[in-house]
Amino acid sequence: MLSLNAVSVVYPGERMAIHPTTLAFAPDQFTVILGPSGAGKSTLLRTLNGLVRPSSGAVTVDKLGELVGRLRMRRHRASTAMVFQQHHLIGRISVLRNVLMGRLGYYSTARSLLPLPRRDHLIAMESLDKVGLADVALVRADTLSGGQQQRVGLARALAQQPGLILADEPVASLDPATARRALTLLHDICKRESIAAVVSLHQVDLARDFADRIVGLSRGRVVFDGEPGDLNQQQLDHIYH
Numbered sequence: 029m030l031s032l033n034a035v036s037v038v039y040p041g042e043r044m045a046i047h048p049t050t051l052a053f054a055p056d057q058f059t060v061i062l063g064p065s066g067a068g069k070s071t072l073l074r075t076l077n078g079l080v081r082p083s084s085g086a087v088t089v090d091k092l093g094e095l096v097g098r099l100r101m102r103r104h105r106a107s108t109a110m111v112f113q114q115h116h117l118i119g120r121i122s123v124l125r126n127v128l129m130g131r132l133g134y135y136s137t138a139r140s141l142l143p144l145p146r147r148d149h150l151i152a153m154e155s156l157d158k159v160g161l162a163d164v165a166l167v168r169a170d171t172l173s174g175g176q177q178q179r180v181g182l183a184r185a186l187a188q189q190p191g192l193i194l195a196d197e198p199v200a201s202l203d204p205a206t207a208r209r210a211l212t213l214l215h216d217i218c219k220r221e222s223i224a225a226v227v228s229l230h231q232v233d234l235a236r237d238f239a240d241r242i243v244g245l246s247r248g249r250v251v252f253d254g255e256p257g258d259l260n261q262q263q264l265d266h267i268y269h
């Protein structure tokens with residue numbers, strides 16, 4: 029369980045990006061964050077893994093306590109994987125080496141400069157297999173299609189063996205059919221492996237189809253929090269002003 033307790037975020041020289049917000053994310057739950065551009069979706073996700081520090085309030089992780097200090101932050105990040113829209117792959121190296129980067133959080137900086145143990149290679153290959161890309165493990169990452177690269181980004185996240193995946197508009201740059209396939213894959217793997225997910229999306233139809241829970245953000249405030257079946261047109265209008 030990961031929770032925000034009265035967390036607000038103010039960027040330097042900006043208005044409040046997140047107004048004081050209290051939210052808890054249960055293990056196994058697939059949560060979708062919906063909201064227009066600028067609503068605070070990315071800020072909320074970055075707060076959940078400590079990339080953005082709350083201006084007030086606290087982020088708390090079940091087994092670690094409040095997310096403060098380098099050691100706790102490092103532990104939390106090791107077990108929390110991020111998936112991005114611009115999957116942040118390194119194009120000129122192999123798919124496998126990109127996926128191996130998911131293992132680096134488990135090593136010190138100095139150790140991570142040396143070749144990783146065989147076990148990490150096995151975990152990386154298994155992760156590629158889960159996204160159906162084991163056969164292109166040794167291919168340069170930049171030779172893959174956008175949809176495939178997105179799946180490599182997911183494999184890298186899985187190689188971290190995370191308890192939680194945070195995905196910031198992971199399918200925004202894909203065409204609708206590819207986006208749906210990519211989200212189906214993410215959803216099915218999270219369910220099968222009991223990984224909690226918090227995923228921001230801007231497609232309402234995808235949110236409805238995949239979310240256990242939808243959190244609607246508008247101008248840095250939670251204006252809806254419930255199951256997809258409870259999200260009616262009036263509430264959608266509220267989220268999207």
Ligand SMILES: Nc1ncnc2c1ncn2[C@@H]1O[C@H](COP(=O)(O)OP(=O)(O)O)[C@@H](O)[C@H]1O
Pocket residue numbers: 039040042045063064065066067068069070071072
């Ligand atoms: N690094 C930053 N510095 C200053 N302001 C930021 C930064 N990132 C986001 N913001 C502002 O915070 C608000 C929320 O942004 P963001 O979390 O990116 O929303 P979303 O992901 O929903 O589009 C916006 O007003 C945005 O301009």
Ligand SMILES: [Mg+2]
Pocket residue numbers: 069070071196
């Ligand atoms: Mg964003």
